[in-house]
Amino acid sequence: MRSICLYFQVHQPFRLRTYRFFNIGHDHQYYDDYQNRHIIRRVAEKSYLPANKMILDLIREFGSGFKISYSISGTALDQFTLYVPEVIQSFQELARTGSVEFIAETYAHSLASLGKRDEFLRQVTLHIQKIEKLFGVKPTTFRNTELIYSDQIGENIAELGFHTMLTEGAKHILGWKSPNFLYCNTINPKLKLLLRNFRLSDDLTFRFSDRSWSEWPLTTDKFVKWLNALNSHEEVVNIFMDYETIGEHQWKETGIFDFFKHLPSQVYAHSNYGFFTPEDLYQRLQTVASISVPYPISWADEERDLTAWRGNELQDEAFEKLYSYDQKVRNCDDPAIQRDWQYLQTSNHFYYMCTKWFSAGEVHRYFNPYGSPYEAFINYMNVLSDFMIRVDNFYDSKQKSIDRSKKITKKPAKIAAESLKKKSKKTKSVTKESVEKSVKKPKLENNFKKLNFDDIVQLSDRRIKELIKKIDIQTLSSAMKGADNKTKIKVEKNLGKRALSVYKEMLNKLKNLTSTEVSKYRKQIVKEINKTSK
Amino acid sequence: MRVLMFGWEFPPHITGGLGTACYGLTKGLVKYGVEVLFVVPRAFGDETKDGFRLIDASEVLLDFKESFTQDYWNQIKFMEIGSNLVPYVGPEDFEQIVTEDILVSKEQGQSVFSKNYRFSGKYGPNLMEEVSRYALIASSIAGMQKFDVIHAHDWLTYPAGVAAKKISKKPLIVHVHATEFDRSGENVNQNVYDIERKGMEEADLIITVSNFTRQIVIEKYGIPSEKVITVHNAVEPADPPEFEIAQKHVKEKVVTFLGRVTYQKGPDYFVEAAHKVLKKDSNVRFVMAGSGDLLNRMIRRVAQLRIATKFHFTGFLAGQEVDTMFAMSDVYVMPSVSEPFGISPLEAMRSNVPVVISKQSGVAEVLKHALKVDFWDIDALSDAIYGILHYEGLRKMFFKYGKEEVDNLKWENAALNVIEVYKQAVNK
Numbered sequence: 001m002r003s004i005c006l007y008f009q010v011h012q013p014f015r016l017r018t019y020r021f022f023n024i025g026h027d028h029q030y031y032d033d034y035q036n037r038h039i040i041r042r043v044a045e046k047s048y049l050p051a052n053k054m055i056l057d058l059i060r061e062f063g064s065g066f067k068i069s070y071s072i073s074g075t076a077l078d079q080f081t082l083y084v085p086e087v088i089q090s091f092q093e094l095a096r097t098g099s100v101e102f103i104a105e106t107y108a109h110s111l112a113s114l115g116k117r118d119e120f121l122r123q124v125t126l127h128i129q130k131i132e133k134l135f136g137v138k139p140t141t142f143r144n145t146e147l148i149y150s151d152q153i154g155e156n157i158a159e160l161g162f163h164t165m166l167t168e169g170a171k172h173i174l175g176w177k178s179p180n181f182l183y184c185n186t187i188n189p190k191l192k193l194l195l196r197n198f199r200l201s202d203d204l205t206f207r208f209s210d211r212s213w214s215e216w217p218l219t220t221d222k223f224v225k226w227l228n229a230l231n232s233h234e235e236v237v238n239i240f241m242d243y244e245t246i247g248e249h250q251w252k253e254t255g256i257f258d259f260f261k262h263l264p265s266q267v268y269a270h271s272n273y274g275f276f277t278p279e280d281l282y283q284r285l286q287t288v289a290s291i292s293v294p295y296p297i298s299w300a301d302e303e304r305d306l307t308a309w310r311g312n313e314l315q316d317e318a319f320e321k322l323y324s325y326d327q328k329v330r331n332c333d334d335p336a337i338q339r340d341w342q343y344l345q346t347s348n349h350f351y352y353m354c355t356k357w358f359s360a361g362e363v364h365r366y367f368n369p370y371g372s373p374y375e376a377f378i379n380y381m382n383v384l385s386d387f388m389i390r391v392d393n394f395y396d397s398k399q400k401s402i403d404r405s406k407k408i409t410k411k412p413a414k415i416a417a418e419s420l421k422k423k424s425k426k427t428k429s430v431t432k433e434s435v436e437k438s439v440k441k442p443k444l445e446n447n448f449k450k451l452n453f454d455d456i457v458q459l460s461d462r463r464i465k466e467l468i469k470k471i472d473i474q475t476l477s478s479a480m481k482g483a484d485n486k487t488k489i490k491v492e493k494n495l496g497k498r499a500l501s502v503y504k505e506m507l508n509k510l511k512n513l514t515s516t517e518v519s520k521y522r523k524q525i526v527k528e529i530n531k532t533s534k
Numbered sequence: 535m536r537v538l539m540f541g542w543e544f545p546p547h548i549t550g551g552l553g554t555a556c557y558g559l560t561k562g563l564v565k566y567g568v569e570v571l572f573v574v575p576r577a578f579g580d581e582t583k584d585g586f587r588l589i590d591a592s593e594v595l596l597d598f599k600e601s602f603t604q605d606y607w608n609q610i611k612f613m614e615i616g617s618n619l620v621p622y623v624g625p626e627d628f629e630q631i632v633t634e635d636i637l638v639s640k641e642q643g644q645s646v647f648s649k650n651y652r653f654s655g656k657y658g659p660n661l662m663e664e665v666s667r668y669a670l671i672a673s674s675i676a677g678m679q680k681f682d683v684i685h686a687h688d689w690l691t692y693p694a695g696v697a698a699k700k701i702s703k704k705p706l707i708v709h710v711h712a713t714e715f716d717r718s719g720e721n722v723n724q725n726v727y728d729i730e731r732k733g734m735e736e737a738d739l740i741i742t743v744s745n746f747t748r749q750i751v752i753e754k755y756g757i758p759s760e761k762v763i764t765v766h767n768a769v770e771p772a773d774p775p776e777f778e779i780a781q782k783h784v785k786e787k788v789v790t791f792l793g794r795v796t797y798q799k800g801p802d803y804f805v806e807a808a809h810k811v812l813k814k815d816s817n818v819r820f821v822m823a824g825s826g827d828l829l830n831r832m833i834r835r836v837a838q839l840r841i842a843t844k845f846h847f848t849g850f851l852a853g854q855e856v857d858t859m860f861a862m863s864d865v866y867v868m869p870s871v872s873e874p875f876g877i878s879p880l881e882a883m884r885s886n887v888p889v890v891i892s893k894q895s896g897v898a899e900v901l902k903h904a905l906k907v908d909f910w911d912i913d914a915l916s917d918a919i920y921g922i923l924h925y926e927g928l929r930k931m932f933f934k935y936g937k938e939e940v941d942n943l944k945w946e947n948a949a950l951n952v953i954e955v956y957k958q959a960v961n962k
Contacts, residue, residue: 020913020914020917021811021814021920021921022810022814022913022916313928313930313931313934314927314928314931315927316927317925317927355935371906372902372905372906374903374904374921375905377921377927377928378920378921378925378928381921381924381925381927382921385924
């Protein structure tokens with residue numbers, strides 16, 4: 001029996017809202033929630049839900065005779081969860097039939113495979129986890145963003161333990177070879193390759209409803225005839241396409257649903273083909289040859305290359321700026337930053353910056369929220385600038401807290417010893433307590449060590465200045481009454497000229513202040529010190 | 535083919551884009567073997583005329599006893615109005631015109647009929663009078679010369695075109711470079727509107743400089759759409775500079791507005807956008823080059839916004855100063871409220887300056903490598919400016935493709951399209 005491999009790509013990006021430069025630095029809401037919700041609901045209603053139902057009916061009718069495979073990007077899954085959870089349920093229902101294979105990809109449908117190896121592998125792992133969690137299966141087949149593939153990417157994927165990968169049957173890499181066989185990676189032959197039959201796939205994706213096409217209308221009858229006309233040695237026909245083709249790119253009225261509904265019965269009645277998943281094919285077929293792809297290919301446009309996402313100055317700058325934060329982001333354990341990092345990598349953002357559509361490409365305009373690639377670039381760069389600031393801030397504050405805890409752990413014994421020497425009775429008991437604490441639980445107090453009044457001497461000048469800013473001069477001078485000279489000097493040298501003279505005057509006036517009052521003011525200061533240290 | 539062409543001004547004596555456009559187009563036509571008789575109200579003698587005849591209307595003597603002149607004068611009486619309309623007025627003339635104003639309205643009746651009328655050749659309060667007079671002379675020229683088509687540029691010359699058509703029975707093409715709606719917004723001067731409409735109705739075919747203007751002609755003047763054809767303007771290739779271009783002496787990036795400071799050009803949106811950008815990035819300077827009736831209001835607004843140390847006014851610039859200004863600019867902004875075409879962004883791009891233009895401009899129809907925003911959308915405008923200033927990729931793209939794109943907008947191509955229109959008019 002010869003094989004038909006039906007595979008559908010399900011992907012939706014988190015489209016960005018109009019984000020102006022004056023939002024940079026304070027507004028971290030990047031996504032056009034209204035539009036994203038609107039689009040995904042519309043597509044779910046027109047395509048995903050009815051198509052899932054149709055596929056489910058077919059599986060119920062043909063049992064294991066009808067098998068199908070999907071890859072659903074993480075960003076699409078997240079949007080389903082947010083806006084149309086019933087789509088997830090309907091995919092789960094399909095998963096339970098056992099006739100559906102879920103294929104892994106990068107979580108964000110990103111371009112990380114192009115030279116960002118670590119990030120790429122990290123994203124694939126994230127996606128595998130998500131698929132396992134939702135559908136209870138661990139993917140064994142991999143499909144990269146828009147079928148992007150090269151020898152190198154294939155090798156990386158093999159390392160992760162995948163045994164099969166899907167890509168484009170691009171003419172310029174195949175030459176005289178047919179896409180209708182199982183091939184393998186040239187570096188690591190353990191990785192098998194399934195190549196898209198672009199003629200038959202595009203007949204459905206682009207030409208199905210085109211009335212000026214000589215083959216219109218395309219019926220299942222005709223399609224099966226074409227399958228039968230293929231050389232009888234050829235083993236597998238890979239029909240790969242966007243899932244949205246059913247019902248969204250090709251409306252219901254074009255008859256696309258009827259085509260798929262009647263395809264299996266027609267195939268079984270008039271040909272020796274059957275429907276299989278990539279996993280089945282890996283088990284069933286032998287590789288005929290290896291394929292060498294030194295430069296990345298994809299399924300996009302006529303060129304089948306990367307020019308839709310990379311290559312012009314806009315795309316390259318955006319790409320480089322984005323990935324210059326690769327390392328930094330990895331050290332941020334902030335979930336919001338991690339989430340945005342994923343969503344900003346989605347390949348669609350780069351697709352919108354493509355200048356090719358100036359000459360050709362209605363496809364590029366599809367769902368494109370921008371009037372021109374320049375607008376797309378500016379908007380993306382504004383968002384990215386804000387994101388970079390956030391990462392920097394997070395990184396800096398984290399770095400600071402690490403530095404501080406290092407300093408404190410180095411000196412706790414010293415501080416404690418010095419504190420004990422202090423003469424002031426009022427503070428002594430407090431100091432004792434803190435010393436005891438610091439001795440007992442040295443780890444806990446790394447970040448939150450409670451400082452007391454006498455610790456002022458230990459503080460950096462910068463922090464003294466900060467402290468002075470926060471308290472009024474009367475509190476300060478009252479608290480300093482009767483303090484030891486070291487502390488006094490420490491504070492006085494950080495006061496401004498004018499503040500100093502006021503402070504001295506105050507000290508003179510406050511001669512008959514009681515010690516309880518003094519300690520009250522000191523408490524206030526201690527409170528303030530501990531605030532600033534956090 | 536021989537064309538009788540009516541214009542109002544010709545380089546180097548120009549006050550707006552009209553003269554530049556006429557010159558470029560005429561040169562293009564001559565290249566394809568079209569003979570052009572170009573009539574201007576007053577020739578100064580130093581006009582550039584490469585291969586075409588420039589007729590000075592002031593030199594044409596009129597014999598008022600000839601019946602057709604008298605007939606014609608009776609027909610165009612309606613245009614004789616003492617209007618205070620001052621379109622396109624150069625700042626250096628402003629004062630002079632205002633003082634002359636009262637005199638002019640008194641003398642009007644006789645001066646039109648004096649034998650050898652001195653045209654000012656400029657736009658001013660006695661414009662209406664000159665328009666009438668020009669038409670009168672047109673009819674005289676039309677009687678003396680041989681030609682196949684009449685081509686009239688903008689409303690000032692429409693009456694001349696109509697008169698020439700009446701005499702010669704040759705097809706008339708009117709070329710709409712701007713309409714009254716562009717100049718005055720919704721406060722349209724009825725007299726000008728009437729002249730424009732009459733010219734369009736009488737014309738066999740109408741050329742508009744953009745689809746944006748074509749739409750106005752169809753919708754607001756009620757002209758059937760099949761009569762209106764768009765031929766986009768072009769730009770002269772840049773001459774190598776004869777002088778050393780000054781480099782800028784400030785370290786900040788410079789954002790420039792260059793044009794008349796009038797309602798039509800949207801200077802107020804530029805000021806507001808400058809304010810927004812400066813709030814975020816003080817490392818930028820804004821320049822408003824040009825003059826006009828809104829200039830004082832702009833200065834006041836800039837002071838009010840407290841951005842005057844970063845926002846500069848140069849006054850009216852001409853010739854070499856314009857090139858210098860472009861050489862010092864990092865971004866050129868044209869936020870026009872209504873711009874039939876708008877050649878200046880092309881000149882900026884020719885000097886490798888990235889441009890932000892309003893979608894309400896004809897030039898937006900032909901440019902790909904420019905940022906386009908709605909003129910009223912100050913947020914988008916300031917965002918575009920900020921983007922060019924901060925994101926290197928954008929400037930690289932504009933450097934690479936902008937100049938190339940402009941260099942491909944050639945007057946020869948526009949001329950070819952105009953010749954097509956001539957042929958269509960002759961065969962009609």
